Amino acid sequence: QVQLVESGGGLVQAGDSLRLACVASGRTFSSCAMGWFRQAPGKEREFVATISRNGASTYYAGSVKGRFIISRDNAKNTVYLQMNSLKPEDTAVYYCAASITVLLGTNPYEYDYWGQGTQVTVSS
Numbered sequence: 001q002v003q004l005v006e007s008g009g010g011l012v013q014a015g016d017s018l019r020l021a022c023v024a025s026g027r028t029f030s031s032c033a034m035g036w037f038r039q040a041p042g043k044e045r046e047f048v049a050t051i052s053r054n055g056a057s058t059y060y061a062g063s064v065k066g067r068f069i070i071s072r073d074n075a076k077n078t079v080y081l082q083m084n085s086l087k088p089e090d091t092a093v094y095y096c097a098a099s100i101t102v103l104l105g106t107n108p109y110e111y112d113y114w115g116q117g118t119q120v121t122v123s124s
Contacts, residue, residue, distance in 0.1 A: 009118030
């Protein structure tokens with residue numbers, strides 16, 4: 001089992017930055033690929049970014065590439081999402097997820113454990 005707790009969400013203006021954090025407990029964090037997803041009201045959950053177990057590989061959704069950075073600190077059991085140049089369309093609940101099977105995952109079904117989510121609201 002892996003327990004995930006996100007933090008760092010909030011209300012910001014367009015163009016601002018936020019850093020989300022997700023702390024894991026339970027199963028060895030370094031054995032899990034990690035991902036960030038988001039879900040806006042009335043929309044399906046969508047992939048944002050993923051990072052491999054050792055942090056050497058990352059992959060981003062086209063809508064956030066160049067603005068968001070995913071990273072991890074295995075010594076702190078934490079994965080981060082640095083979000084820069086935020087836009088109103090980035091408004092959503094952001095979830096972190098852990099996968100014990102894939103190297104990098106873009107599909108929610110590839111992930112085994114999920115956090116409770118943190119709200120990010122970007123005003124125009």
